[in-house]
Amino acid sequence: MKINIQRIIFILAIGIMIILIAFPLALLFYKSFLKENTLSLVNYIDVFSEKNNYLPFLNTLKIGALTVIFATAIGVILAWLVARTDIPFKGFLDTLLLVPYMIPPFIGAIAWTQLLSPRVGYINKIFMKIFDTSQGPFNIYSLMGIIWVMALYNYPFVFITVRGALERMDPSLEEAARISGAGRFEVMKDITLPLVVPAIVSGMLLVFVFTIANFGIPAIIGMRSRIYVLTTQIYRYLRMYTGGFAGVRLAAALSTLLMCVAGMAVFASNLSKKKYAIIVGKSVRPGIIELGNWKYLILAILSVFILITLIAPLASIFITSFLKAWGIPVKLENLSLKNYSYILFGYDYTKIAIKNSFLLAFSAAIITTIIGSIIAYISVKTEIKGRKILDFLTTLPYSIPGTVVAIAMILAWSGQFGVKLYYTFWIILVAYIARYMFFAFRNVSASLEQIHSSLEEAARVSGATWLQNFRDIVIPLIRPGLVASFLLVFMPTLRELTISILLVGPRTITIGTAVYNLQEEGLYQITAALSGLIIVILFIGNYLVRKVINIKTTNSI
Amino acid sequence: MGNIVLKGLSKKFGNVIAVNNVNTEIKDGEIVSFLGPSGCGKTTTLRIIAGLERPTDGKVYIDDKLVSSKECFIPPEKRNLGMVFQNYAIWPHMTVFHNVAYPLKLKKVSKREIKDKVIRILEMVGMKGFEERYPEQLSGGQQQRVALARAMIMNPIAMLFDEPLSNLDAKLRERMRFEIMDLHKKTGITVIYVTHDQAEAMVLSDQIVVMNQGSIQQIGTAIQIYCEPVNKFVADFIGIANFIECKLVELGKDNHSGKVQILGESGKNPIECLIPLSQKVTLDQEGTIFIRPEDITLLPIDKGEHVVQIERKAFLGSIIDYRIKVGKKEWRIETNPGVNLDVGEKVSLHVKKAVFLTK
Numbered sequence: 073m074k075i076n077i078q079r080i081i082f083i084l085a086i087g088i089m090i091i092l093i094a095f096p097l098a099l100l101f102y103k104s105f106l107k108e109n110t111l112s113l114v115n116y117i118d119v120f121s122e123k124n125n126y127l128p129f130l131n132t133l134k135i136g137a138l139t140v141i142f143a144t145a146i147g148v149i150l151a152w153l154v155a156r157t158d159i160p161f162k163g164f165l166d167t168l169l170l171v172p173y174m175i176p177p178f179i180g181a182i183a184w185t186q187l188l189s190p191r192v193g194y195i196n197k198i199f200m201k202i203f204d205t206s207q208g209p210f211n212i213y214s215l216m217g218i219i220w221v222m223a224l225y226n227y228p229f230v231f232i233t234v235r236g237a238l239e240r241m242d243p244s245l246e247e248a249a250r251i252s253g254a255g256r257f258e259v260m261k262d263i264t265l266p267l268v269v270p271a272i273v274s275g276m277l278l279v280f281v282f283t284i285a286n287f288g289i290p291a292i293i294g295m296r297s298r299i300y301v302l303t304t305q306i307y308r309y310l311r312m313y314t315g316g317f318a319g320v321r322l323a324a325a326l327s328t329l330l331m332c333v334a335g336m337a338v339f340a341s342n343l344s345k346k347k348y349a350i351i352v353g354k355s356v357r358p359g360i361i362e363l364g365n366w367k368y369l370i371l372a373i374l375s376v377f378i379l380i381t382l383i384a385p386l387a388s389i390f391i392t393s394f395l396k397a398w399g400i401p402v403k404l405e406n407l408s409l410k411n412y413s414y415i416l417f418g419y420d421y422t423k424i425a426i427k428n429s430f431l432l433a434f435s436a437a438i439i440t441t442i443i444g445s446i447i448a449y450i451s452v453k454t455e456i457k458g459r460k461i462l463d464f465l466t467t468l469p470y471s472i473p474g475t476v477v478a479i480a481m482i483l484a485w486s487g488q489f490g491v492k493l494y495y496t497f498w499i500i501l502v503a504y505i506a507r508y509m510f511f512a513f514r515n516v517s518a519s520l521e522q523i524h525s526s527l528e529e530a531a532r533v534s535g536a537t538w539l540q541n542f543r544d545i546v547i548p549l550i551r552p553g554l555v556a557s558f559l560l561v562f563m564p565t566l567r568e569l570t571i572s573i574l575l576v577g578p579r580t581i582t583i584g585t586a587v588y589n590l591q592e593e594g595l596y597q598i599t600a601a602l603s604g605l606i607i608v609i610l611f612i613g614n615y616l617v618r619k620v621i622n623i624k625t626t627n628s629i
Numbered sequence: 630m631g632n633i634v635l636k637g638l639s640k641k642f643g644n645v646i647a648v649n650n651v652n653t654e655i656k657d658g659e660i661v662s663f664l665g666p667s668g669c670g671k672t673t674t675l676r677i678i679a680g681l682e683r684p685t686d687g688k689v690y691i692d693d694k695l696v697s698s699k700e701c702f703i704p705p706e707k708r709n710l711g712m713v714f715q716n717y718a719i720w721p722h723m724t725v726f727h728n729v730a731y732p733l734k735l736k737k738v739s740k741r742e743i744k745d746k747v748i749r750i751l752e753m754v755g756m757k758g759f760e761e762r763y764p765e766q767l768s769g770g771q772q773q774r775v776a777l778a779r780a781m782i783m784n785p786i787a788m789l790f791d792e793p794l795s796n797l798d799a800k801l802r803e804r805m806r807f808e809i810m811d812l813h814k815k816t817g818i819t820v821i822y823v824t825h826d827q828a829e830a831m832v833l834s835d836q837i838v839v840m841n842q843g844s845i846q847q848i849g850t851a852i853q854i855y856c857e858p859v860n861k862f863v864a865d866f867i868g869i870a871n872f873i874e875c876k877l878v879e880l881g882k883d884n885h886s887g888k889v890q891i892l893g894e895s896g897k898n899p900i901e902c903l904i905p906l907s908q909k910v911t912l913d914q915e916g917t918i919f920i921r922p923e924d925i926t927l928l929p930i931d932k933g934e935h936v937v938q939i940e941r942k943a944f945l946g947s948i949i950d951y952r953i954k955v956g957k958k959e960w961r962i963e964t965n966p967g968v969n970l971d972v973g974e975k976v977s978l979h980v981k982k983a984v985f986l987t988k
Binding site for chain 1: 679680681704705706707708709710711712714715716718720721722731732735736776779780783789
């Protein structure tokens with residue numbers, strides 16, 4: 073009986089994943105070689121023969137590379153300070169430094185345009201007042217502007233991986249070097265740094281993949297000054313031909329290109345996964361370096377860093393969202409909650425967007441949690457042959473840029489195969505499920521791995537069937553993991569931009585696309601109110617996730 | 630050279646006193662074990678000697694030179710000690726050769742000399758031919774040998790071992806014990822060895838320092854701490870012991886032996902037992918005696934005075950483990966397998982030796 077139920081579920085899961093993921097991506101790859109029904113490289117030659125195409129490609133690489141450098145520098149230094157020094161307010165710093173991780177990058181980009189826009193940005197205005205000039209010193213609408221914002225919203229990936237490696241490293245490795253005659257500096261150079269290099273490299277590749285896949289930041293900052301990257305150029309092609317075939321074909325070719333670059337980075341990161349066994353099981357105190365009087369200088373620099381990179385953008389978003397009109401001075405009598413009541417109750421466009429996004433996020437979170445749990449169970453708890461394929465299919469869309477996933481969905485579900493979902497609510501939902509399944513899968517897998525098989529075996533011996541065991545033992549034990557996985561899909565889909573902007577129709581607008589379109593139309597204070605709303609929701613969500621995960625660790629099985 | 634002196638050593642972590650006024654001297658060429666349960670302060674003491682922790686109070690002298698005190702602190706890299714860690718601490722990004730060569734490289738020794746020395750020392754620990762291997766390709770025992778080679782290559786003043794064998798399986802552990810002893814014999818180096826395993830401490834050491842809750846309980850040879858423990862903690866921690874609350878009711882003329890009355894068992898015959906001479910006791914004094922299970926003999930009823938019944942029995946190969954009840958307490962008795970008695974059988978007790986611990 074057990075084998076049969078498991079096998080049926082496995083086949084169903086494989087089928088769903090093939091339809092959701094393998095088929096659209098394969099189709100995209102195939103279509104990128106197709107012109108007038110013959111296989112050729114014409115699309116790629118078209119792509120590279122035109123300046124409109126190879127410039128975005130070069131920009132993508134340039135922004136990717138420079139962002140990696142800046143984000144790594146920031147991330148490694150901060151990780152070292154938090155993990156290995158006696159800097160005060162560590163817990164507080166740790167939380168603050170991870171805040172950029174929660175803020176959607178496109179909202180960060182909007183905040184930075186508010187701060188560093190040449191004539192009206194808040195920071196530029198301050199400089200203009202002090203030095204009495206007609207233009208501020210910074211221009212966000214530039215390649216450096218894109219890289220700056222990218223680095224600020226991506227350094228947490230380096231920070232998290234490197235801090236983890238530094239904290240969990242067996243301190244006796246460094247102590248052994250001290251005893252061997254190495255001073256502090258030599259220990260850092262010969263032991264600590266080489267041992268965290270794998271963590272740094274994997275953080276760097278993560279940043280690279282996320283940077284080249286990002287749409288929001290180059291769209292909001294770059295398009296205005298005609299700096300295009302692959303993701304924004306794909307968006308332009310679709311818009312230019314309003315979804316016509318020529319546009320889709322060119323977009324498909326660029327998408328394949330983007331997929332290849334991202335694929336190479338992911339491949340490289342898998343190669344670099346060869347991690348040293350530097351982690352010890354028992355809890356250890358890593359060697360803490362005393363900063364002495366440097367402590368205060370470093371704390372001051374950190375405070376300025378946090379003030380500029382974290383407080384300023386958030387303050388800018390919220391202040392703008394309370395402004396009665398864009399451009400008027402920030403005075404108490406000019407502030408109100410009018411914008412919030414307008415987007416929530418007055419303005420149809422945002423009302424629809426909020427309703428759609430909540431509906432999409434809720435459905436996507438429920439469906440991915442259910443399917444993700446089943447796949448996780450098959451992967452972790454059974455020996456079924458072919459479960460690795462399921463693993464692979466689930467993980468794949470996570471490493472593929474959202475833009476590519478969206479284009480693949482358009483190709484697969486725009487009627488050619490009898491299913492016409494383009495411009496409907498459903499195509500967005502399908503794309504979200506494909507893309508975010510991995511989050512649910514990873515979370516539930518982690519929970520399942522903590523359940524020792526003897527717990528299930530005890531249930532079976534006590535007389536439970538496989539299904540009863542699943543219902544009465546497995547589900548209750550992984551409940552915190554299920555809740556976390558729901559929230560971890562719900563939050564990013566609620567504010568999703570990259571995929572939805574390519575898939576929305578006139579009536580299926582989402583919060584992300586609404587924010588983007590309103591920003592483009594110059595309705596800055598309404599954009600800010602909508603952004604503020606998202607930020608508040610995301611903070612609450614992240615707080616809940618932390619609570620749930622804490623419960624999980626205290627009742628660890 | 631090579632002696633280590635600890636004077637009034639204390640270490641606090643916040644409000645927790647990890648090491649409390651430790652005084653001892655380790656003589657040149659000795660193997661001294663610090664033995665105690667986890668959290669007793671033995672590892673912290675070792676780390677203070679190594680210079681990995683700074684003492685809150687007290688002084689450490691190595692080779693008659695002050696290395697740690699409130700005012701003075703010589704960092705670990707300047708102390709010329711060798712240390713072997715519990716989890717080996719072999720650097721995973723370096724080959725065996727580079728691991729062992731690292732201390733020499735820091736001292737800017739010439740490449741040829743490094744090569745000669747490393748090969749020689751790897752030969753000594755039985756790891757020749759493994760030079761190009763990475764740590765992940767080695768077993769636990771092999772990693773431990775590499776750690777040993779790395780610690781010895783600088784001809785340190787002393788070698789510090791922090792529970793080096795606790796991650797190895799029982800057989801290998803036993804073999805490594807003897808290898809460490811052999812190395813000590815060959816080099817004559819001072820060794821400080823931290824362990825919670827009494828057998829390990831007893832096999833290896835010239836002197837054992839028994840610690841509990843940060844303080845030294847007793848310093849002595851293996852025989853001394855086993856046969857003449859100074860307090861209940863040492864008696865209980867080393868080997869197995871029966872503790873009996875009692876009163877001295879009869880004292881032999883030579884003060885060698887006496888009879889005790891088990892408290893709460895008045896009316897029954899007192900138990901006769903030998904009390905070592907070092908204990909100054911007076912008649913009617915109350916205290917605790919402790920008796921090792923092998924120091925009790927079971928005799929036929931008519932041969933002794935204190936009659937008891939066998940409650941439980943377990944055959945353990947080289948010994949038989951009997952439990953009897955005396956008063957409310959269960960006693961543990963070990964006999965050779967020749968003495969085969971059944972559960973429920975009545976026997977009389979004879980105590981060959983006991984230690985009287987005054988209250």
